[in-house]
Amino acid sequence: DAGITQSPRHKVTETGTPVTLRCHQTENHRYMYWYRQDPGHGLRLIHYSYGVKDTDKGEVSDGYSVSRSKTEDFLLTLESATSSQTSVYFCAIRSDYGLGQETQYFGPGTRLLVL
Amino acid sequence: GENVEQHPSTLSVQEGDSAVIKCTYSDSASNYFPWYKQELGKRPQLIIDIRSNVGEKKDQRIAVTLNKTAKHFSLHITETQPEDSAVYFCAAEGGSNYKLTFGKGTLLTVNP
Numbered sequence: 001d002a003g004i005t006q007s008p009r010h011k012v013t014e015t016g017t018p019v020t021l022r023c024h025q026t027e028n029h030r031y032m033y034w035y036r037q038d039p040g041h042g043l044r045l046i047h048y049s050y051g052v053k054d055t056d057k058g059e060v061s062d063g064y065s066v067s068r069s070k071t072e073d074f075l076l077t078l079e080s081a082t083s084s085q086t087s088v089y090f091c092a093i094r095s096d097y098g099l100g101q102e103t104q105y106f107g108p109g110t111r112l113l114v115l
Numbered sequence: 116g117e118n119v120e121q122h123p124s125t126l127s128v129q130e131g132d133s134a135v136i137k138c139t140y141s142d143s144a145s146n147y148f149p150w151y152k153q154e155l156g157k158r159p160q161l162i163i164d165i166r167s168n169v170g171e172k173k174d175q176r177i178a179v180t181l182n183k184t185a186k187h188f189s190l191h192i193t194e195t196q197p198e199d200s201a202v203y204f205c206a207a208e209g210g211s212n213y214k215l216t217f218g219k220g221t222l223l224t225v226n227p
Contacts, residue, residue: 031213042121042204042219043159050212058214059116090158094213103149104215106158 003027004107006091012113019078021110023091025071031094032074033104034058034066036087043090049074081114088112117142119207121218128195129226136221138205139187145209148181148188153202153220162203163190195225 003026013019034046045058047066055066063085065077078085091107118141128134146167151159165172165179172179178191192199202222206215
């Protein structure tokens with residue numbers, strides 16, 4: 001599982017509150033990604049990071065911000081949660097073991113319910 | 116940006132039959148195509164992948180084929196078993212920062 005953990009694993013919150021999800025990796029991979037998964041939509045990229053303090057937007061970034069102050073941690077913040085952000089959130093890392101074996105591995109996911 | 120279409124959205128087969136899932140992509144610069152299997156309530160798990168310099172790759176009962184000219188790739192599962200039942204996602208990687216664009220998934224059900 002490439003040493004990826006996510007916290008919390010489940011969260012219930014109310015509309016309008018800020019929420020921060022954490023992704024932690026133990027193998028010092030450079031690239032990290034946040035996805036959301038919704039029925040009928042597959043996995044959609046929210047934000048990604050290509051190094052400490054280097055981040056960029058994905059296809060569904062509105063209402064989300066990210067930060068990466070350390071290689072091992074990538075934080076996703078919902079600035080003011082809305083019901084449309086109820087989803088399962090997956091963090092992923094891109095392994096960089098070399099020799100053409102690079103690929104993305106996913107964390108266990110966080111189930112977020114916004115009431 | 117990249118767009119990945121995946122078909123069918125649901126697939127039901129009898130145990131022992133073969134299953135084929137097809138994906139098309141739009142960006143000719145894409146050069147890496149992984150397939151993920153996701154069981155209910157679990158994370159997506161990589162099952163096989165193919166890079167653009169290869170036309171076919173096999174791993175036991177699973178194979179993936181790639182046609183770069185037509186911009187499509189397919190997952191083939193032979194001798195299906197009930198434990199193959201899951202949602203399967205294709206993806207395409209291209210451009211900078213190795214971003215993956217996913218298809219919407221195929222729910223495969225293998226009936227005993």
